[in-house]
Amino acid sequence: MSKYTEDDLKKELETKKYEYGFYTDIESDTLPMGLSEEIIVAISKKKEEPDWMTEWRLDAFKKWQKMSEPNWANVNYEKPDLQKISYYSAPSNKPKYNSLDEVDPELLETFKKLGISVDEQKKLAGVAVDVVIDSVSVATSFKETLSEKGIIFCSMNEAIKTHPELVKKYIGSVVPKTDNYYAALNSAVFSDGSFCYIPKGVKCPMELSTYFRINEAGTGQFERTLVIADKGSYVSYLEGCSAPSRDENQLHAAVVELIAMDDAEIKYSTVQNWYPGDSEGKGGVFNFVTKRGVCGDNAKISWTQVETGSAVTWKYPSCILKGKNSVGEFYSIAVTNNFQQADTGTKMIHIGENTKSTIISKGISAGKSQNSYRGLVHVGPRAKNSRNFSQCDSLLIGNECGAHTFPYIETKNKSAKIEHEATTSKIGEDQIFYCNQRGIDTEKAIAIIVNGFSKEVLNKLPMEFAVEAQKLLEISLEGSVG
Amino acid sequence: MFQLKEKLLSSFIAFEDQKDIDSYVHGIRTKAIKNFEKEGFPTKKLENWKYTSLKKTLNQDYKLFPTATEALEFKDIKDFLIDDIESYKIIFVDGKYCSHLSETTHEGMDICILSSALSQSKYDLLIENYFDKISKKDGITSLNTAFSSEGSYIHIPKNVQVDKPIQVVYFSTGKNESVLHQPRNLIVVDENSQVEIIERHQSLSENRILVNSVSEIYCNQRSIVQHYKIQDDNRNASLIDNTFVSQQRNSDYTLHTFSFGGELTRNNLSIFQNGERIESTIKGITIIGENQHVDHNTLIHHKKPNCNSYQDYKGIFGENSVGVFNGQVLVEKEAQKTNAFQANNNVLISDKATINTKPQLEIFADDVKCSHGCTVGQLDKNALFYLRSRGIPEKEATALLMYGFANKVLSSVNIPEVKTRVNNIIADKLGVKIGFDI
Numbered sequence: 001m002s003k004y005t006e007d008d009l010k011k012e013l014e015t016k017k018y019e020y021g022f023y024t025d026i027e028s029d030t031l032p033m034g035l036s037e038e039i040i041v042a043i044s045k046k047k048e049e050p051d052w053m054t055e056w057r058l059d060a061f062k063k064w065q066k067m068s069e070p071n072w073a074n075v076n077y078e079k080p081d082l083q084k085i086s087y088y089s090a091p092s093n094k095p096k097y098n099s100l101d102e103v104d105p106e107l108l109e110t111f112k113k114l115g116i117s118v119d120e121q122k123k124l125a126g127v128a129v130d131v132v133i134d135s136v137s138v139a140t141s142f143k144e145t146l147s148e149k150g151i152i153f154c155s156m157n158e159a160i161k162t163h164p165e166l167v168k169k170y171i172g173s174v175v176p177k178t179d180n181y182y183a184a185l186n187s188a189v190f191s192d193g194s195f196c197y198i199p200k201g202v203k204c205p206m207e208l209s210t211y212f213r214i215n216e217a218g219t220g221q222f223e224r225t226l227v228i229a230d231k232g233s234y235v236s237y238l239e240g241c242s243a244p245s246r247d248e249n250q251l252h253a254a255v256v257e258l259i260a261m262d263d264a265e266i267k268y269s270t271v272q273n274w275y276p277g278d279s280e281g282k283g284g285v286f287n288f289v290t291k292r293g294v295c296g297d298n299a300k301i302s303w304t305q306v307e308t309g310s311a312v313t314w315k316y317p318s319c320i321l322k323g324k325n326s327v328g329e330f331y332s333i334a335v336t337n338n339f340q341q342a343d344t345g346t347k348m349i350h351i352g353e354n355t356k357s358t359i360i361s362k363g364i365s366a367g368k369s370q371n372s373y374r375g376l377v378h379v380g381p382r383a384k385n386s387r388n389f390s391q392c393d394s395l396l397i398g399n400e401c402g403a404h405t406f407p408y409i410e411t412k413n414k415s416a417k418i419e420h421e422a423t424t425s426k427i428g429e430d431q432i433f434y435c436n437q438r439g440i441d442t443e444k445a446i447a448i449i450v451n452g453f454s455k456e457v458l459n460k461l462p463m464e465f466a467v468e469a470q471k472l473l474e475i476s477l478e479g480s481v482g
Numbered sequence: 483m484f485q486l487k488e489k490l491l492s493s494f495i496a497f498e499d500q501k502d503i504d505s506y507v508h509g510i511r512t513k514a515i516k517n518f519e520k521e522g523f524p525t526k527k528l529e530n531w532k533y534t535s536l537k538k539t540l541n542q543d544y545k546l547f548p549t550a551t552e553a554l555e556f557k558d559i560k561d562f563l564i565d566d567i568e569s570y571k572i573i574f575v576d577g578k579y580c581s582h583l584s585e586t587t588h589e590g591m592d593i594c595i596l597s598s599a600l601s602q603s604k605y606d607l608l609i610e611n612y613f614d615k616i617s618k619k620d621g622i623t624s625l626n627t628a629f630s631s632e633g634s635y636i637h638i639p640k641n642v643q644v645d646k647p648i649q650v651v652y653f654s655t656g657k658n659e660s661v662l663h664q665p666r667n668l669i670v671v672d673e674n675s676q677v678e679i680i681e682r683h684q685s686l687s688e689n690r691i692l693v694n695s696v697s698e699i700y701c702n703q704r705s706i707v708q709h710y711k712i713q714d715d716n717r718n719a720s721l722i723d724n725t726f727v728s729q730q731r732n733s734d735y736t737l738h739t740f741s742f743g744g745e746l747t748r749n750n751l752s753i754f755q756n757g758e759r760i761e762s763t764i765k766g767i768t769i770i771g772e773n774q775h776v777d778h779n780t781l782i783h784h785k786k787p788n789c790n791s792y793q794d795y796k797g798i799f800g801e802n803s804v805g806v807f808n809g810q811v812l813v814e815k816e817a818q819k820t821n822a823f824q825a826n827n828n829v830l831i832s833d834k835a836t837i838n839t840k841p842q843l844e845i846f847a848d849d850v851k852c853s854h855g856c857t858v859g860q861l862d863k864n865a866l867f868y869l870r871s872r873g874i875p876e877k878e879a880t881a882l883l884m885y886g887f888a889n890k891v892l893s894s895v896n897i898p899e900v901k902t903r904v905n906n907i908i909a910d911k912l913g914v915k916i917g918f919d920i
Contacts, residue, residue, distance in 0.1 A: 072529070379858075381833065396848035399815060404844045410533075411837045411858045414830035418858040422841070426848040 034083045037061060040188055043087060047157050047191070050164060060177040060187030067181045073343040074372040074404055077312045080251045080286055087189040087222065145205070152197040153208055156224055159195035166197055170228055174257040174292045174320070182253040182288040186222045190255070193223035198233035198264075207462055209238040225256040229264035231296075236267040238465055250275075250285045252310075258293030258301055262323060265300040266293060269461055270317075271469055274309035276476070281339025281368075284311025291315065297323035297352070304460045306469040307334040307342060308476040316374065318347035321355035321383075328357040331457040333469070335476045336369030336401070345375035345406075350383035350416070359390040362454045365401035366477055372404040379416040386413065392422040395453055397446070397477065447474040486540050491519055493546050494628060507600055507630070510614050514627035521621030533806040533838040534777040539720045539746050542690050544662035546629075548576040554653065554686075556583060562684045563649060567899045569680075570648040572634045576655055577663050579632065592637040593648055596666055599635040608637060612670055616698055616726045616754060623724050623750075626664045626696040633666035633695075638675040638705075647678040647897060652693065653686055654719070660690040667697035671705040678708045678897060685719040696724045701733035703757070708736045710900055714743040714907055717773070724750045731757030738895055739766040740904050741776045742911055752781040753791070755817075760789040765891045767904070768797040768805060769884075769911045777806035784817040793824040796888045799835040807839040809854070815846045824854035829861060829887060861887070881912040 040061050044054040069079060146153050152163060160167050177187045194210045210225065229235050239256075252274060260266045268291075277284025287310035293301040303317040319328030330346040348357035357377065365371035373392045394403035405422045427449050435445030450473055451458070458466050494515045498508065523540055524531040554575055563571070570593045573583040579595045586594045592605075599605040614630075617623050634650045652665050663683075671677055685691040701707050713721060721744050727735055741747050753762050768776045782791045797805045807826045828837045841854040861883045869879035885908060895901045909915065 394843075394845070396845065396850075399818070399848045401848070402844065402846040404842075405854075406842050407840060407856070409837070409839045409856060409858065411828075411830060412835075414833050414835065415860065416830070416858055417860070418856075420841070420856040421853065422843060422855075423851075423853040424843060424845050425851055 035085075035087060035189065039087055043189060043191060047160075049157075049160055052164075052168065053160055056172070056177075057188050060184050061189075063178050064181070064184035064188055067178070067184055069181050073314050074370065074374070074406070075312050075314065075341040075343050077286065077341065082185070082251075085251060087191070149202050149205065150199040151202060151204055152195065154195055156190070156193040156195045156226065159226075163195075163197070166228065167195065167226070170226060170257070170259055171224075172257075174259060174294050175255050175290050179290060183255050183290040186224060186253050186255045186290070190222045190224040193225045193254070195225075196227045196235065196237065198229045198235045200230045201232040202230075203233065204235040207236045207238055209240070221250070221252045221254070223254050225254070226259075227257070227266055227268070228259045229261060229266050229299075231261045232263040234265045236462060237269070238462060239268070239270045240273070251288070252285050253288045254290070256289070256291040256317075258291075260293060260295045260299035260301050260326075262296040263298045264296065265302075267302045268293070268304070268317070269465055270303075270305040270307075271465055271472065272305065272307045272309055272313070273472055276309045276340050277311040277338065279338045279367075281311070284340070285309065286311060287313045287315060289315040291317035292320065293318070293328075294320040295323050295326035295328065298325045299323055300327040300329070302329040302331070302460070303346065304331045304457065305333070305344075306457075306461070306465075306472065307332065307344060308472045310342070311340060313340075313342040313344055315344045316346055318349070319357065320349045320351065321357065321386075322351045324352045325354045326352055327355070330357075330359045330361070331460045332361045333364070333454045333457045333473070334362070334371055334373075335364045335473055336366070336371045337476050338367040338369060340367075340369040342370070343372040343374055345373045347376040348378070348388060350377075350379045350386040350388070353382065353384045353386070355383055355386045357386075357388045359388070359392075360456050361390075361392045362457055363392070363394040363403055364397070364450055364453070364473075364477070365394070365403050366397035368400045370402045370404070372406060373422075374406040376408040376410070377418060377420070379411045379413050379418070381412045383413050384415050386416045388416075388418045388420075390418075390420040392420075393453070394422070394424040395450065396424065396426045446477060450474075450477060486542070486544065487522055490546065490625065490629075491515065497547070497629060505600070506606065506610055507613065511628050511630065514614075514624040517619055517624040518621055518628055521624060523621055530779060530808065533804070533808075534746070534748055534775065536746075539692060542660050542692070544690075544692055545659045546662055548654075548659070548661045548663075554580065554583065554655070558686070559583065559651070559653060559684075562651060562653075562682060564647075564680060564897075564899050564903055567897070568646045570644075570646060572648065572650045573653070574632065574651070574665065575653045576661070577632055577652075577665070591639060591642055591644065592635060594635050596633040596635040596668060597631055599668070600631070605635075608670065612668060612698065612700055614698070616700075616728045616752075617696055617724065618726065618750075618752065622694060622722055623696055626666060626694050626724065629664045630666035630696070633668070636667075636669045636677070636679070638671045638677050640672045641674045642672075643675065644677040647680055649680045649682070651682045651684060652695075653684050654691045654693075655686050657687060657689075661692075663691065663693045663695075665693070665695045667695070667699075669697065669699045669707075671699075671701050671707050673703045673705065675702075676706040678710075680710045680712065680897075680900065682712045683715060683719070683721055685716045688716070688718060691716075691719040693719070693721045694724075695721070697726070699725065699727045699735070701727065701729045701735050703730045704732045705730075706734045708896060709738070710895070710897075711737070711739045711749075712900075712904070712907075713739065713741045713747055716743065717745055719744050720746040722748045722750070725752070727751075727753045727762075729753065729755050729757065729760045729762065732759050733757070734761040734763075736763040736894070737765070738891065739764070739778070740907070741766065741768040741778075742770065742907055743774075744776075745773060746775045746777075748777045748779065750779050752783070754783045755785055755789045755791075758786045758788045760786070762789075762791040763894070764793050765894065766795040767888045767891050767908075768795070768799075769888070769908060770799060770803040770805070771911075772801035772803065774801075774803045775806075776803075777808070779806075779808045781810045781812065782822065784811070784813045784820045784822065786816060787818045787820070789817065790821045791823070793826075794891055795826045796891055797826075797828045797837065798831060798884055798888070799828065799837055800831045802832070802834040804835070805837045805839075807837075807856075808842065809840075810842040810844065811852060811854070813843075813845045813847050813850055813852060818847050818849040820847065820850040820852065822850070822852040826854075826856045827887070828858045829884065830858065878914050881909070881914040884912060
């Protein structure tokens with residue numbers, strides 16, 4: 001990945017298709033479709049969970065039953081039939097590996113195709129990866145190195161068993177069960193996810209990473225991530241996603257909770273590349289995700305996301321700036337092409353004094369896609385001297401797409417300073433002409449311009465991700481100029 | 483709230499009985515009341531009313547048809563008019579046209595009242611072409627349409643430049659009772675014509691007044707319309723102002739809204755650009771204090787190519803006031819080369835004040851230049867220090883800075899007397915005695 005050259009890009013551009021659209025034939029153990037208390041108990045049982053967890057799930061399920069699906073987002077789609085989804089699908093010979101050699105070779109092949117093959121990453125990037133396929137965690141690398149520092153990085157399922165006190169205390173503390181329809185659903189049926197705990201004062205020596213993949217047809221992926229950074233610690237967390245191409249829509253409803261205690265810092269980066277559907281808008285993943293972090297005094301949470309996949313994206317990584325002097329950041333690139341729809345943004349809730357937040361959002365829409373930014377900046381009455389800067393820029397390619405901004409700004413404190421600006425424009429003809437003149441064809445010129453447009457956000461990504469993200473941007477916009 | 487709705491629905495029949503059942507408008511009214519019955523009053527659940535609740539305002543036993551009142555003299559209302567310029571005046575007192583205070587005309591143009599336009603057959607064609615054609619069909623507008631009977635009727639034919647501004651003022655004396663007024667304005671400006679309109683709603687009593695006003699404005703080709711709304715009502719009066727503007731090719735519409743008074747003020751403004759090369763400019767100054775709530779809800783709908791729109795709203799919020807700005811810019815696929823700009827700047831001067839702002843861009847065309855900027859901040863401490871170090875007291879210095887902040891909006895006011903009047907209100911609002919007209 002890091003040795004990615006222009007020739008590679010050219011080759012990729014020729015193939016045009018969604019490159020992660022393969023399906024790995026792994027025998028998997030799938031529960032019958034539908035949703036009921038029995039299914040939830042069955043999931044819980046399969047996971048060998050303690051009783052409190054089963055009850056927690058059932059409680060969420062009961063609350064979920066009373067809720068209705070939200071439809072305020074600026075997206076149109078056929079609502080997924082939640083009774084036609086299988087809520088649990090795991091590679092059947094559920095591995096308990098100590099080293100990669102023991103892993104099902106076919107799974108390894110999957111990782112290779114994903115371009116994040118576990119061992120390669122291990123060597124090249126020094127990244128500890130937790131791979132979640134069809135919502136079951138299959139491999140966690142670098143565990144020993146991490147445990148020396150006292151860092152816990154494992155699958156959610158394992159954490160429930162080995163560190164129940166931490167899970168019990170923090171799960172649902174940032175995103176309550178009743179937060180929204182999909183969060184409640186996730187709370188009831190989540191099958192696995194990643195758990196991470198950084199002890200006091202520890203700076204995590206490497207980037208932690210999770211890779212999600214939906215493999216089985218007709219399944220939904222519901223993973224739950226919980227990252228806890230104790231006082232004065234630091235962690236950078238990466239998340240990647242992909243899914244095979246399918247005609248029907250797949251559902252992905254995840255919940256991510258971040259807890260940054262006093263003086264801690266969490267950097268959470270996502271490269272989302274779920275299958276976006278084909279050029280007629282058939283298939284693709286519905287990505288309904290709830291991500292939220294809470295900051296203690298002097299803490300910092302930084303969200304960086306590159307959204308190129310999914311047929312429908314509905315995602316608002318948020319920061320609750322509860323502590324004094326805490327900082328929230330949100331950097332986002334959302335690219336939509338063909339019939340993709342994205343409604344994404346952030347919420348910055350300023351509660352403590354001297355809290356600061358920055359929002360940089362870049363939306364790029366091409367084809368017949370719709371791209372919306374929806375954000376909230378809320379300054380509470382106690383948030384003295386809080387500061388926010390937001391910038392939302394949209395780029396339109398072609399005249400059949402749309403770009404929308406819905407920023408909400410609520411201020412209840414006179415010492416707050418808030419700035420918001422948004423622009424919408426297209427790629428200038430003179431910019432393209434300039435490139436053409438220097439022998440760069442239009443397709444490549446657009447890639448260059450888009451990269452420049454999104455530079456502020458790309459710069460925020462960890463190195464390995466930035467390269468991949470750049471590549472993704474180019475591929476997702478492929479074919480958008482007629 | 484429920485009761486008021488019931489009361490309105492039941493009194494509709496009595497209201498219609500007094501009117502001509504065979505008329506064209508009767509059909510529209512009947513349809514509108516049905517629509518109101520279905521939609522009801524807006525609640526906070528509606529996205530457009532998220533930050534403004536009508537609950538308290540509607541929880542009143544408003545009288546719908548105020549009884550005849552004592553006659554007003556010119557001296558009673560002088561303060562509320564821009565009296566130092568020549569102007570046409572359409573004055574209503576408690577919903578009734580007041581001829582001895584007004585100055586209307588039928589010479590070469592119609593500057594008169596809606597009730598006479600509705601009852602005389604020579605206006606039939608115009609009414610059929612323009613009445614209730616662009617107003618939204620939401621609950622609050624439908625309510626006005628159902629009870630629409632009186633208001634200003636202004637028709638400027640082709641190639642006429644109206645010689646002096648038109649003042650439309652609604653007074654409410656509301657002796658011993660709370661009153662709901664529903665004025666309806668119809669303004670049609672034909673090709674190549676030009677007109678200036680100043681609009682004001684004023685309560686003269688201590689009783690609770692609610693005004694639900696609807697204005698439809700048609701700017702035909704190459705017309706120029708300048709519209710001023712001065713909102714400086716008593717603290718017990720509330721206003722819901724619904725203005726709909728339809729613009730044709732090459733027309734130019736400018737609106738200045740000055741919101742200083744009233745308990746609750748809601749401005750629903752929708753501008754539809756139906757031709758090419760249209761200019762729309764909307765600006766506003768809001769300075770409010772204790773228990774006041776001002777909500778600006780604007781929509782500019784760009785439908786055709788090569789049009790411009792410019793929005794600039796400034797707000798200063800003191801005490802426990804609440805300010806809302808919801809500015810929507812919609813650019814349709816066909817509207818290439820659109821240039822849309824929107825700015826909303828706010829200053830909070832009290833810890834209890836709240837500002838909710840939601841600029842909203844929805845763009846479906848690619849070759850456009852659209853931007854919005856929105857800020858919430860304080861006055862510059864250095865600038866304040868500069869003024870104070872030169873011997874200007876704090877209060878005056880603050881006022882000067884605030885005036886400077888809002889002044890950009892005033893600079894485009896074309897009638898000097900209006901500017902002076904607004905300046906005086908601002909000075910009064912900021913509690914200083916300095917003339918800003920230097």
